[in-house]
Amino acid sequence: MSLVLRLSAIGAILLGAGAAFTYVAGWLAPQRLGLDRITDALEKHDGLHPGFRRAHAKGLCFEGSFQGNGTGVTLSRAAVFEPEPVPVIGRFSTGGGQPYAPDGRLVFHALALSLVLPNGEQWRMAMDNAPIFPVATPQAFLAFQLATAPDPRTGKPDPNRVAEFLARHPETQAFLDWQRYAPLAASFANGTYYSINTFRFVDAMGEQRFVRWSFVPETPFEAIDKATLAERPANFLFDDLLARLSEAPLRWHMIITLAESGDPVDDATRVWPADRGSIDVGTLTLTRAAIEETGACRNITFDPTILPSGVAPSDDPLLAARSAVYATSLARRDGEPAEPSALGRDPAARSAR
Numbered sequence: 001m002s003l004v005l006r007l008s009a010i011g012a013i014l015l016g017a018g019a020a021f022t023y024v025a026g027w028l029a030p031q032r033l034g035l036d037r038i039t040d041a042l043e044k045h046d047g048l049h050p051g052f053r054r055a056h057a058k059g060l061c062f063e064g065s066f067q068g069n070g071t072g073v074t075l076s077r078a079a080v081f082e083p084e085p086v087p088v089i090g091r092f093s094t095g096g097g098q099p100y101a102p103d104g105r106l107v108f109h110a111l112a113l114s115l116v117l118p119n120g121e122q123w124r125m126a127m128d129n130a131p132i133f134p135v136a137t138p139q140a141f142l143a144f145q146l147a148t149a150p151d152p153r154t155g156k157p158d159p160n161r162v163a164e165f166l167a168r169h170p171e172t173q174a175f176l177d178w179q180r181y182a183p184l185a186a187s188f189a190n191g192t193y194y195s196i197n198t199f200r201f202v203d204a205m206g207e208q209r210f211v212r213w214s215f216v217p218e219t220p221f222e223a224i225d226k227a228t229l230a231e232r233p234a235n236f237l238f239d240d241l242l243a244r245l246s247e248a249p250l251r252w253h254m255i256i257t258l259a260e261s262g263d264p265v266d267d268a269t270r271v272w273p274a275d276r277g278s279i280d281v282g283t284l285t286l287t288r289a290a291i292e293e294t295g296a297c298r299n300i301t302f303d304p305t306i307l308p309s310g311v312a313p314s315d316d317p318l319l320a321a322r323s324a325v326y327a328t329s330l331a332r333r334d335g336e337p338a339e340p341s342a343l344g345r346d347p348a349a350r351s352a353r
Helices: 003-020 035-046 138-148 159-168 170-181 226-231 236-247 317-334 347-352
Strands: 058-068 085-094 109-116 122-128 199-202 208-217 250-258 278-290 311-313
Touching (some): 035 138, 035 317, 058 236, 085 236, 159 170
Antiparallel strands (some): 085 109, 109 122, 250 278
């Protein structure tokens, strides 16, 4: 493959990865760069689609519950870890800002949750199937957006700008290598989803611990052949999920991983050593899915800084950035007329809801 073609392919991957996370904004004062300008930049990646999220535009709502097993109370005073079920509304999605894009793309598979605790508190999570993120700071993410923006003349990123960005950001190259070679789950149902950012758990005595978490499926893992992605039906991931939930609930275990001294807690591009301690704190059970037109998730912003007492953000600068741009995106789409979702257009999906 020629250098130009190779860099163009890398740029396409970067576009999907960049649009998959709206991690920009909190570090900038309004007078320097307004949130509207940042959201405008995100829209340029995949075009403006009124009424849809600017990232993870294609999705499916679900309902279920989270059942703590009691072990989490030693780590956090959050009521969710008590052995009582709490209701969950959530969303599965694919990366990118195109609501009608086919599922057969090498982009993030995402799981978002909104848990309502007995005391009225909420805990919202936005997770992906990758344990790392392409960049560590909002500044780098802005550069990432600029470097991978499509050239109006070609509709593709400028390969020279992409190459220059990668030369300055080896962490992004590491992410691309992971995305290229790591096995990709064949279904939403058998994928593991990661918090990516670090958070702080606070126990009843006020002691704090840095943690990350993952949701590990009970459904056995099966990898998809990435070479066949483009041949798959347009909605195969979502059709598969609807079919599975029509037969039986789906379950994931929430695994808390504990940081040790020296582990990076403000850099989402770096994984922790595999020998870190972990604790299973409960089970997520999904019982019903619905297209966004009829589901409860459409107007929820899965802001990962909406946290209950006993859980707090780390100093990772991406967290405040996510919160800011999620809010801007919600404000925009809330005032826009929306076309039917991809699954809303699909009679089979409508009948399976």
